[in-house]
Amino acid sequence: MALDLSMKIIVVDDFSTMRRIIKNILKQIGFTNVDEAENGQVAISKIADGNYDFVISDWNMPEMNGIELLKRVRANESTKDLPFLMVTAEAKKENVLEAVKAGVNNYIVKPFTAETLQEKISKIFPD
């Protein structure tokens, strides 16, 4: 696995418990540099100033949801190629297609295990 375990990741979710869970799982996989934001707006400003390598965001959030966040990330020249993993509870086809359209790199259905998350991330960062 050629995953860069030192890459800087930002976890976006409005539920702090969920952020902790995801951070915990990332830690289990071996990632060391993990930051968080409680909604899309906070994430946008953090992403704008910080050199993040990877975004893991919840879909359904108040203020700014995951898709909106993704669109804004893609719309900004400096972050338009930033890898983005969407976390969601819905597995409907139209949702997947919407995410594809918005330019998501991959997506994962919760709850998930460390193995699943690792697989999903590996898909985004092929060897």
Added chain:
Amino acid sequence: MRDDSMKEIVGDFVQEALEFLESLNENFIELEKDPENKELLNTIFRAAHTIKGSAGFLGFQNIVELAHSAENILNKLRQGEISLTPDMMDYLLKAIDTLKAMIIIVSKTGTEGDATSDNTELIKKLDDLAEGRILQEEDLKVTAIENSEIKTVDEITNKLAHEEKHKENHAKTDKRKVKNLGDILLEDNLISKEELEQIYKEKEKEEEEEKYQQVEPGIKQPEIKEQKPEQNRMDAPTEEVPRLSVALPTEDRRRLKPPPVPMPEVKETTIRVDIDRLDNVMNLVGELVLARNRLFNISSKLEVKYEGDDLSSALAQVISNLNLVTTDLQLAVMKTRMQPVKKIFSKFPRMVRDLSRELGKDIELQIHGEETELDKSVIEEIGDPLVHLIRNSVDHGIETKKARKKIGKPETGIIKLSAEHEGNYIVITVSDDGKGMDPDIIKKKAVEKGIIDDKTALSLSDKDALSLIFTPGFSTKDKATEISGRGVGMDVVKTNIQKINGIIDIDSQIGQGSGVILKLPLTVAIIQTLIVGVGEDIFAIPLNSVVETLRIAESSIQTIDKHEVINLRKSVLSLLRLGREFGIKESDSIGTGSSLNQEIYVVVVALAEKRIGIVVDDLYGQEEVVIKSLGDYQLGYKGISGATITGDGKVVLIIDVASMIESVKIR
């Protein structure tokens, strides 16, 4: 997930989930009034959704199942597939209660336990409610992955995730370092190339439309000024875009896309602080206040002694500055402990709704001033009293619809709950437009229950008679209902309000309704006191409890049953001589009755619904003091709640008004 932090995460989950559920209650009541409110439905849906999501991670399967069923209904509601019925509301509220109970079990035991497995019925009902009206709908629309048999794209992705990875790169992805979902789906044959191209085409089309719209003259371009410099550079030639966009090749178009509207920067603005730390800060500020008082005192003496001296006037100046800062600091620290009464008020709409449905009454709860803030310790004590007062209004106060109609009142009864600032107090009022209380009936009941005798009953004023409802064991309803009237309620009100040195006032008009007014101190640790003297000794009486001070002639004291009383505005006020109570030699001629023309001071104090007059020799003034517990020394000395150090360095005992009133009652 097996490491130590698991426990902490569960703790976080419990706290956060409970907060969510609490706010849901409120949202639901609002929703019942405004069932079409999409925003509200979304918020509620999201809460259920979030709880389900994190419970899933933590393996709380029962919570997941119930939350899922609730979420299912909510999803249909927010998409307008079904509409809200009172029945549905009842079950949704029940689901919330059940979830809350389950989460509380989790917080106590760390696991779900088995007790929660009997939700099947509730879940079935919720599902019926969700399905009943939309039998024809295809399941796919609302099916989440957990219980779905349908092959959704994600399921396939998941499955394929375990297969061989990384086939040959497709031409499209060649130049990319990372892959996107489209590529991954294509790679795994989950989507056809045509389909994907179609999607991208749609996307480009949308983008173009968007772009066109945004640069079109006349369409507002708000916030453009706030852009960061580099974005500005990138998009400087805004006015040229319309012309260019047609000519440019696709790849380049993206670069000319208008920048995202910059979002105002949002920073996390709150932190959670352990209440012990705040208590500690409050304590330290208390010490500071004492030192300040002391300095103040010394400085004013110095100024008299060395009048015109440069140093002493400079000192006075510094101290007056210190005084200001200390006062501000004290206020600031007090504020950190303040919470809006909304915290407790918010549960009442739900309670009133449930109770009135149960009783078949029509009741509207009007809430005012829920943003009013109170010290956390005070907030904690007033929850139960308010529950009882409101239950009482619902049960005993407001009449049935029929009865109201008969006497020409509107069918809907109104209960008002309000909170407002009044000097150093917060005044909380619970009132209703119900049938009111009859002092005569209350007196009769009290005699029957042996709380008072016939003679006392005759001499009681109407107002005093109303106060009888706070006596332990008093309940006017012959048959206790489910809701109130178990004979404990009002007693609890009194006990709790007394504990925080609050005052209860009660007011009732037969046929028009009743009101109970709670006057609560803003804070408990640092208080304003009235400094009084008895003989050579000095005491402090909490100003919160002081209603007024009187100067009366010794001759106006009457004796009833060997107890000294005065007649104060048509009400009988029992007196208590502080000197006698503490065995202090009173100054000559006072209290001996030798000189009836002698004037004495009476401090009228009130606690909860009781009032007495405390007779003292002198009134010295008002002082802000910090209550210090006397610890073990206090044992056995009734009537003292603590001690403090005054500005002149004396240790002064603080009168415990509650036990003073108690001792008057006993004799």
